[in-house]
Amino acid sequence: MSSRVTSRSSRTSLLRSRAAVLAAGLGMSVVLGAGVAAAADATSASSAASAVKAQAAAQAKAAASAKKAAQAAAAKKAAAEKAAQAAAARKAASWMHPVEKYRLSASFNQAGGMWQSTHSGQDFAVPSGTDVVAAHGGTVVKAGGNGAGDGPAYGNAIVIRHGNGTYSQYAHLSRIDVRVGQVVATGQHIARSGNTGNSSGPHLHFEIRTTPNYGSAVDPVAFLRAKGVTV
Numbered sequence: 001m002s003s004r005v006t007s008r009s010s011r012t013s014l015l016r017s018r019a020a021v022l023a024a025g026l027g028m029s030v031v032l033g034a035g036v037a038a039a040a041d042a043t044s045a046s047s048a049a050s051a052v053k054a055q056a057a058a059q060a061k062a063a064a065s066a067k068k069a070a071q072a073a074a075a076k077k078a079a080a081e082k083a084a085q086a087a088a089a090r091k092a093a094s095w096m097h098p099v100e101k102y103r104l105s106a107s108f109n110q111a112g113g114m115w116q117s118t119h120s121g122q123d124f125a126v127p128s129g130t131d132v133v134a135a136h137g138g139t140v141v142k143a144g145g146n147g148a149g150d151g152p153a154y155g156n157a158i159v160i161r162h163g164n165g166t167y168s169q170y171a172h173l174s175r176i177d178v179r180v181g182q183v184v185a186t187g188q189h190i191a192r193s194g195n196t197g198n199s200s201g202p203h204l205h206f207e208i209r210t211t212p213n214y215g216s217a218v219d220p221v222a223f224l225r226a227k228g229v230t231v
Helices: 002-093 220-226
Strands: 122-125 131-133 138-144 156-161 167-176 189-193 204-209
Touching: 138 167, 156 189, 204 220
Parallel strands: none
Antiparallel strands: 122 204, 131 189, 138 156, 156 167, 167 189, 167 204
């Protein structure tokens, strides 16, 4: 009897020990599972934070690139405007031919039966209707028939006042497209060439004067060449 009780007691203790071990194992599994879940949550949170950080960095980089591009475009536009202003200033300060694709014909001071004494300007042989432009910026002081007051030999004519007491005259015109008092720029269209007045054929008669009137002309070719114009 005593030995049976002892044997049963031993089996009971063994079962209790196994139950305790199993319970401990289950508890450990629960603890480990909770730890793994917590670690997974932490990893997920870290990944999300990294993604947000990367996105913010990308947006900042894109914004910086856009700003740099805008600054470059603004600088390019400012440079282009400055170049255009410089070109306009150079053009305003320069002189040019009154017509294009011409042939020089009668020259300044040339003698002949066509003139009372000698030729007062330089003739540019061009077809009638050729575009005539202001050789330099200034103000129109004469425009009309009868040489704009200088006599019928000039036909239709224009005189422009420039700075420093210089005037330019354009004669034998077929059409006048400016009026007295009008301010014109260098290279601006002012008339069409023709064959009016005392003319032996279509051409532009061009003078440089020290006054607006006949009798004050100087050599226009020498004048233009001194201004850097190839004639």
